[in-house]
Amino acid sequence: MIEEVFPNIFCEEIPLPQNPLKAINSYVIKGDGRFLMIDTGMNRPECLQAMESYIKELGVDLKRTDFFITHIHADHLGLVSELAQDSSKVYFNYPDTEIINDPNHWEEIAASAGINGFPESDIQAAILKHPGRRYHARRPLPLTLLREGDRIAAGKYVFQCVETPGHTRGHMCLYEPKEKIFFSGDHILESITPNISLWTADDDPLQEYLKSLDKINDYDIELVLPGHRRPFDRHRRRIAELKQHHEARNEEVLSILKKGRQSAYQVASNMSWDIDCERWEDFPLPQQWFAGGEALAHLQYLQGLGRVKRELQNGKALFLLRE
Numbered sequence: 001m002i003e004e005v006f007p008n009i010f011c012e013e014i015p016l017p018q019n020p021l022k023a024i025n026s027y028v029i030k031g032d033g034r035f036l037m038i039d040t041g042m043n044r045p046e047c048l049q050a051m052e053s054y055i056k057e058l059g060v061d062l063k064r065t066d067f068f069i070t071h072i073h074a075d076h077l078g079l080v081s082e083l084a085q086d087s088s089k090v091y092f093n094y095p096d097t098e099i100i101n102d103p104n105h106w107e108e109i110a111a112s113a114g115i116n117g118f119p120e121s122d123i124q125a126a127i128l129k130h131p132g133r134r135y136h137a138r139r140p141l142p143l144t145l146l147r148e149g150d151r152i153a154a155g156k157y158v159f160q161c162v163e164t165p166g167h168t169r170g171h172m173c174l175y176e177p178k179e180k181i182f183f184s185g186d187h188i189l190e191s192i193t194p195n196i197s198l199w200t201a202d203d204d205p206l207q208e209y210l211k212s213l214d215k216i217n218d219y220d221i222e223l224v225l226p227g228h229r230r231p232f233d234r235h236r237r238r239i240a241e242l243k244q245h246h247e248a249r250n251e252e253v254l255s256i257l258k259k260g261r262q263s264a265y266q267v268a269s270n271m272s273w274d275i276d277c278e279r280w281e282d283f284p285l286p287q288q289w290f291a292g293g294e295a296l297a298h299l300q301y302l303q304g305l306g307r308v309k310r311e312l313q314n315g316k317a318l319f320l321l322r323e
Contacts, residue, residue, distance in 0.1 A: 002057060005231055006181060006223065008155050012054040014041035016075055019131065020275075020287075021192075021228055024075045026051065027183065028058055031155035035065040038174070038183055039227060042135035043078035051079060063087050068152060068159075070185030070227060071171040072096035074135040081137035091152060092143040093163070095170030100140075106133065112199045115317050116296055117263025118289075126289045146172065159183075164216065166209025167194045173216075180222040182235065187212060188224060190232040193245055197293030198300050206246060206301035213239045246298075253298045254307065254321065261311065261320035268295035 002012050008030040013023035027038040037060075041047035055062065066089040069077045077092075084090050099105055106127055113123050127133060146152075150161040152174065159174040164187040174183040186194045196209050221235045232238065249271075256262065256270045268291040269280040277283050283291070299319045302308040309322045 002054065005225060006179070009157075009181075009225070010058055011225070011231075012050070012058075014047050014050050014054070014079075016042060017044070017046050019075070021075065023228070025225070025227055025229075026054065027225060028055075028060060029154040029157060030058075031153075033064060034154070035060050036068060036152065036154040037065055037083070038068045039070055039076040039185070040067065040079035040083060041076075042074050042131060043081060043137060044135050047079050047135075048082055051083065067091065068174060068183075070173065070183070070187075071168040072099055072132075073168065073186070074132045076185065076227065078135045078137055081139050081141060084141060089144045090141050091146055093170035093172045094145050094147065095165065096168055097143060097145060097170070099169070109199045112201065113289075113292070115315065116199075116292065117265030117316060118292055119265075122285060122288075126285050129286050130289065131286070157181075162216070162219075164212040166196060166205055166212045169203065169205075169208075171212075175219060175221075177220070180220055181225065182216070182219065182221045182223070183225045184216075185227045188216065188235060188238055188242070189226050189228055190224070190238060191229050193242065195290055195294060196246075196297045197290060198297040199293050204297075204300050204304055206297045207304060210243065210246065213243060249294075249298055250302055253295065253302060257308065257319060257321050261318040263316060263318055264296035264299055265292050267299065267319065268292045271295060 002010055005011050010028045011025050014026050015023050024041050026040055029036040062083055063085050067080050068091040080090055110123050114120055146161045148163040152159045157176050159176050162173045162175050164171045164173050167186045171187055173185055173187055196206050198205050217236055217239050224235050225231050252271055253267055256267050273291055275283055275287055299308055303310055307322055308319050311318050
């Protein structure tokens with residue numbers, strides 16, 4: 001059901017079948033003779049069918065539509081390849097573009113997963129089932145790349161680009177200072193916690209995410225339009241809750257490591273997760289994958305704080321408390 005969440009700003013939930021997120025919010029801004037769509041859905045038939053009904057009911061002309069994609073994940077970027085026309089601009093960010101253009105991306109992730117304890121027999125199956133691989137854009141797109149402070153005009157609105165790395169390296173939000181509207185993508189969500197994952201050794205996404213939360217805390221925002229679930233206000237309250245969540249996660253990881261050195265995969269298997277399964281072994285493989293990446297992100301962050309150290313044994317990374 002299409003909802004006008006602000007004058008000439010519309011939202012429709014595009015379904016994400018068999019996915020815990022359930023749906024993604026795709027926004028359309030009606031301008032003077034042109035449209036701007038923010039995020040699209042996965043590149044799969046169910047999403048395309050819902051999108052086609054959305055744009056027909058709203059009277060969107062794709063030949064006069066530009067797209068702003070908050071980040072690389074398939075539920076946000078995937079369907080744009082089916083929607084964008086030769087006359088469209090697709091606005092995106094630089095860091096996530098580097099991942100798109102990296103031909104070794106999945107091989108590097110697979111190698112890192114093995115080092116961090118993910119069972120070798122499950123790695124390729126997990127990657128083949130990964131929605132980012134299965135439901136991404138089918139064709140390369142010409143992208144208009146943006147940085148912090150760049151502006152996009154749509155109708156009466158002039159949006160500022162705000163870099164918010166953490167959920168992905170290049171995650172980018174849009175802020176309208178006059179109306180105090182903030183399109184948050186997956187940076188700040190109201191009723192669920194954005195996944196902060198790591199599968200490479202060089203990044204510290206949780207540190208970047210917490211810095212990005214502090215950055216947005218200073219903004220004057222009256223309405224947050226997120227990538228999933230309902231719009232909300234009081235963004236500082238939600239930021240405080242998210243920071244508390246990650247602090248509790250860090251303490252849980254430290255408590256698990258009191259039992260001795262473990263791989264990220266082992267730590268993940270002992271963490272508490274909001275998944276309807278009694279045992280770790282019953283988790284769907286994609287959920288084990290995301291949990292392992294999140295555990296590794298917390299371990300990397302704690303290592304940066306000097307509370308945890310990492311050792312290599314027989315080509316495997318093990319983490320232990322620093323005395």
